[in-house]
Amino acid sequence: MKSLMKYVLLLLSCVAFSASAEEDFGSNISVELSKKLNKKIDISLEEEVRLNQNMGHFDRLASTLGADFKLIKKHLKGGVAYSALLYNETNYCLLNHRAIATLTGSTNAGNFEFSLRARYQATFQDDNYGNTHKVDPKQIVRGKAEVEYEFAKIKLYPYISAEAYYEIAKKDCNRIKYAVGAKKKINRHNSVALGFLFDDKLKSNNYYLQLGYSYKF
DSSP states (O other): OHHHHHHHHHHHTOOOOOTTOEEEEEEEEEEEEEEEOSSSEEEEEEEEEEEETTTTEEEEEEEEEEEEEEEETTTEEEEEEEEEEEEEOSSSEEEEEEEEEEEEEEEEETTEEEEEEEEEEEEEEOGGGOOOOSSSSEEEEEEEEEEEEOBTTTTEEEEEEEEEEEETTTTEEEEEEEEEEEEEEOSSSEEEEEEEEEEEESSEEEEEEEEEEEEEO
16 A cells, blocks of 8 residues: 555656646536446446537547456455547547556545555557557556545535656656546435546646536446
8 A cells, every 4th residue: 555655646746847838628528337246346337528629629439348346445446447539530530449457545534535546558549540649559657646525414525636647658747637526426326526627738738627427226
């Protein structure tokens, strides 16, 4: 657990800033279905639509199938996932395939929950749908730190997080995301989420309104 914390905090210290960055505003809209198979394994299917150019342009559709595994009850879990990513480019659509592996550690202090997540992702480009990657697969390690607070009586969970990206081929941290928002449990099956995300890239700063709906079987 200590080594995971040191690794993620190191990634979070690698922040790239650009004084001449371009800016854009968009939104992420997602729907997730999840099912608990047993006490240790959950599976999920998520569809996400991303809009950019001041929410006037369809940018990406992401379909993700994943599974989470509890390794240490309430404190450590792993996960694997596959994503099909369809990008809306100027003159064509670009299809990518992404393999994902994650390891998440968490702990509670009163109503606060602190979590650290390390994620490895390899994105493979379908050459039949254009060619934009200089390296295929494009491999990235991501480190995320999050703090969540629980209002138990109203089932409301505000959060704040930061996530850094380390691109293996370039050996460089060139992107970091900051997010703030809240999750609301409607009942044992349904929950919604509303948040705001700032995506700080090397050459552009993007702002996203995030809307999510989740249904648990």
